[in-house]
Amino acid sequence: xxxxxxxxxxxxxxxxxxxxxxxxxxxxxxxxxxxxxxxxxxxxxxxxxxxxxxxxxxxxxxxxxxxxxxxxxxxxxxxxxxxxxxxxxxxxxxxxxxxxxxxxxxxxxxxxxxxxxxxxxxxxxxxxxxxxxxxxxxxxxxxxxxxxxxxxxxxxxxxxxxxxxxxxxxxxxxxxxxxxxxxxxxxxxxxxxxxxxxxxxxxxxxxxxxxxxxxxxxxxxxxxxxxxxxxxxxxxxxxxxxxxxxxxxxxxxxxxxxxxxxxxxxxxxxxxxxxxxxxxxxxx
Numbered sequence: 001x002x003x004x005x006x007x008x009x010x011x012x013x014x015x016x017x018x019x020x021x022x023x024x025x026x027x028x029x030x031x032x033x034x035x036x037x038x039x040x041x042x043x044x045x046x047x048x049x050x051x052x053x054x055x056x057x058x059x060x061x062x063x064x065x066x067x068x069x070x071x072x073x074x075x076x077x078x079x080x081x082x083x084x085x086x087x088x089x090x091x092x093x094x095x096x097x098x099x100x101x102x103x104x105x106x107x108x109x110x111x112x113x114x115x116x117x118x119x120x121x122x123x124x125x126x127x128x129x130x131x132x133x134x135x136x137x138x139x140x141x142x143x144x145x146x147x148x149x150x151x152x153x154x155x156x157x158x159x160x161x162x163x164x165x166x167x168x169x170x171x172x173x174x175x176x177x178x179x180x181x182x183x184x185x186x187x188x189x190x191x192x193x194x195x196x197x198x199x200x201x202x203x204x205x206x207x208x209x210x211x212x213x214x215x216x217x218x219x220x221x222x223x224x225x226x227x228x229x230x231x232x233x234x235x236x237x238x239x240x241x242x243x244x245x246x247x248x249x250x251x252x253x254x255x256x257x258x259x260x261x262x263x264x265x266x267x268x269x270x271x272x273x274x275x276x277x278x279x280x281x282x283x284x
Contacts, residue, residue: 011052016075017064018050024068036180038067040159043181058092058105093122093129095148102150106131109144120145160281163198165189165209165221166238175208175270182274192221203230205281208273211239211263212246219251222259234280235259236273240266 021031036046039060048054058072065072095104108122108129114137121134121142131145162184166172169190176186187204189195192213207225209218218237225233237252252263262280264273 010055013056013061013075014050014052020064020068020070020075033177033180035064037185038064040185042159042183058090090149091129093131095131095150097133104131104148104150106145106149107147109146112138112142112144116144118142118144120148159183159185160205161203162186162206162208162277163189163195163204165192165195165207165218167191167210167213178270179274182278184277192216192218195221196224199224199228203228204233205230206234206236206277208236208238208277211237211252212241217251219255222255222261226259234277235261236277237261237263238266238268239263 017035018028018031021034022028026034032043032046032050035041035049036043039046039049041049045054049056049060061075062072065075090105091108093104093106093108095102095106106122106129112118112121116138118134118138120131121138122129122131122145123139123142131148134142160183162179164172164175164179164186166175166188167190169188172188172190176188179186187198189198192209195207195209204225207221209221211218222235222237225231225235237255239252255261256263262276
C-alpha cells in the first residue's frame with residue numbers, strides 16, 4: 001500500500017523539468033545537481049528523476065515549479081490523463097480503505113446521480129477530498145472516482161549538510177558536486193564572512209574551508225562554528241600553501257589542538273576526504 005502518489009507519466013514530467021531548466025539557463029551537466037538541491041535528493045536519486053525512471057510526486061513537481069516561479073501545470077498536463085475532459089485533474093486526497101488511511105492522488109469526476117453507482121466515490125471536505133469504497137448507494141455530494149494512484153516510497157535517511165568555503169568558485173562547485181554524488185547536501189560560500197553571516201540562521205553538520213583568504217586565515221570560521229548552534233560540527237581545513245610558506249604550520253597546528261579540526265593539503269584526495277568526513281559524522 002502506498003504512502004504517496006505520483007502523477008501520470010514520469011518520463012513526460014522528466015522531459016518537461018529538463019526543458020524548464022534549459023529555459024532558465026541551467027545546462028545539461030548542472031541539471032541533476034540543481035534538482036538535488038531543490039528536492040534534497042542524492043545525486044543518484046536526482047539522476048533517476050531526470051531520466052524518468054523514478055516516480056514524481058505531486059509535492060516534488062510543485063516544489064520544482066515554485067523554485068523557478070512557474071505554475072505546476074507547466075510540468076504536467078491537466079488533460080493528459082487518459083480520460084479526456086478538462087475537469088478530470090489530479091487532486092490530492094485521503095484514501096480510506098478498511099484499516100488503511102493514507103494520501104493519494106485521484107482523478108475525480110462529476111457528482112453521481114441518485115441511481116448511479118461507482119466502486120469508489122469521493123467526498124469534498126473543505127479543501128480536501130476523502131475517497132472511500134462504495135458498496136451501496138452513494139451518499140449525497142458523492143463524486144465518481146476514475147483513477148487512484150498510490151505508490152510505496154522507501155524511507156531515506158536525512159542527508160548531512162556540508163558548508164564548503166573557498167574563494168575559488170570553480171573549486172568550491174567541484175567539491176560540492178562530488179559531495180552531492182556521495183550523499184551529502186553541500187552549500188558553497190565564496191568567503192568566510194559570507195559563511196559566518198549564514199551561520200546566524202543556518203547550521204551545518206560539517207564545514208570544509210580553505211585556510212587562507214588573502215591575508216586572513218580561517219580561524220574566525222572555526223571559532224564561529226564552535227560558538228554556533230551546532231558546535232560539534234566536523235571541521236576540515238584545506239590548504240595548498242604549507243609548502244610555499246604562505247600558510248603558517250604553527251598557526252594551523254594550534255587551531256587543530258584547540259578546536260579539534262582536521263587538515264588536508266590541496267589538492268585533497270577527495271575519496272579519502274569523504275571517507276574521513278563520513279566516519280566523523282557516523283556514516284562510515
